[in-house]
Amino acid sequence: MDEPWESHARQLTGTVVRPESRWHEPLATVPRHLFVPRWWVRGEGGRVVRDGPGDPDAWMRAAYRDRTLVTRVGPLHADHAEPGTVVRGRTTSSSTMPSLVVTMYRYASLGEGCRTLVTTGSGYGTALLCRRIGADQVTSVDVDPYLVQAAAERLGSIGLSPHLAVADLTQPLPDQYDRIVATVSVPRIPAGWLAALRQGGRLVTTVSDTGLLIVADKTDDGGATGHVAWDRASFMSARTGDDYSPSTLDAVFDLATTADGEVSVSPLPVLDVAQAWEVWSMLTLTAPGIEHRTDTAADGTRTTWMAHPDGSWARARTPAGERTSTVHQGGPRRLYDLLEEIRWRWIEHGELPVYGAQARIAPDGAMTLSRQGWSAIL
Structure with missing residues (x-):
């Protein structure tokens, strides 16, 4: 007999992919609710915490909708919030909407034996990838030690053991990968990503404070070439500490x-x-x-x-x-x-030249976008 969550997962899967998709089985079999037992919702005066086990019906409805669930605001994770807590601040971690996670992975063109680096967050996206290409091919990193610890425990509870590590994505990376898929955005491509990407490997990421999704393959000179996808995508910027710096404006x-x-x-x-x-x-x-x-x-x-x-x-x-x-x-x-x-x-x-632009990335991470006589350097 199915667990109660499984029918919800199948419904979610049907809204995200077709039955013949290679992502159908991962979406239908990963219990998203286990990765988001508590989350933040907008309320009067700020965000208020919701506790899944305290209201199982609401938990299932929230976890198995194609929506992003905010799990951390400023330095406070929902797991650690007292009931009734109201917080204000910038979102610092979330469980990304499943359809967007799958979109990022599809752009990565994952094949057999593709050693892939991803960002951790709640761990749900890591779980989908493990079910798709095998946990032994997946490295999942986050700057937040608690997120890595919690994800490891929740992944382990469903039998998945990828390599997880606490790491600052803006700094040099510890190994070599065929794919790098970042569900955080960056103002420019970190040089450490290019150094860690194997020849011919692919990176997929987004540009900070834009809706630009970059797909680029490593070239012989140590840089990369690719394009701005026609899909729109936006993520939180990569952070290096517990919270973003306060606005100076x-x-x-x-x-x-x-x-x-x-x-x-x-x-x-x-x-x-x-x-x-x-x-x-x-x-x-x-x-x-x-x-x-x-x-x-x-x-x-x-x-x-x-x-x-x-x-x-x-x-x-x-x-x-x-x-x-x-x-x-x-x-x-x-x-x-x-x-x-x-x-x-x-x-x-009737359009602007940013979407569909060619992207050329130098080995130091500087990126030039160009289309229809327009260009910009990041």
Whole structure:
């Protein structure tokens, strides 16, 4: 007789892959709930913890939906939170939505005997990979010792024993691999990845603060060539400690909120940049470091704020029922003008050149993206 979770796992599998997929069996047989016994959900004033064993029905519903489950906020893992705890801060670990995990692995073109390095997180993605290519071919690493310990125990409970290690992905890696698949993002490819990748090996990762998924194969010169996939993907940035450094832009956002600066009118309504992946990605490549905040008031008025470490700021507001926006900008650069240039290119051409771009990666990790006469260096 099936365990209660197995019918939920089959339903999830049916939403992610077709029956003939090689990922069908791993998805249907890995008990995701065991890797996420507790998680964080949005609540009043922040995120609140949910305990799976305390509400088995809710646990099954959450674990076997194709959704990302947040497991760590700031330095606090849900496993260690007292009931009723409310936290605020940036997400620092999660169990990625299963369909996105499978997408990353598919881009890796995994074959028999492919020794593969992956990132640990909750351990669920590692479990899927072990079921697909064999645990002896899998190395799973994370910067967080607790995540590695918990994943090892949960993987062991279902009979899987890959190699797990505490490691900072931004530093040199300990061995050689045929594939590197990172479900964390990086601002540029760490040179240590290229050194650890065997000749002809493939890396799959995403670029920090963009929706760009990079697929690249190692070349004879020690670098790699590939492309930006047409699929959109975004992950948390690789971290080196318990938490990310706090934002240094609060004072700049204060200016963006209160100062008048230069005032202009845009014929375009406010855009939630983080939801427009092409625009967001292109803007990040144009001016790395911009942070965004967007709000929709009860009456439908939309406001966006932009801030940059160089002190540049912008604020734009579109009143409810209108299409034009009033724009305020200040500092050494006009951030909203940069955004508008990209939006007009998007409107005029129907696309932006970032997706589908060729990627050339030097041995030191510097990456050049190019398409249709456009290029950017990371």
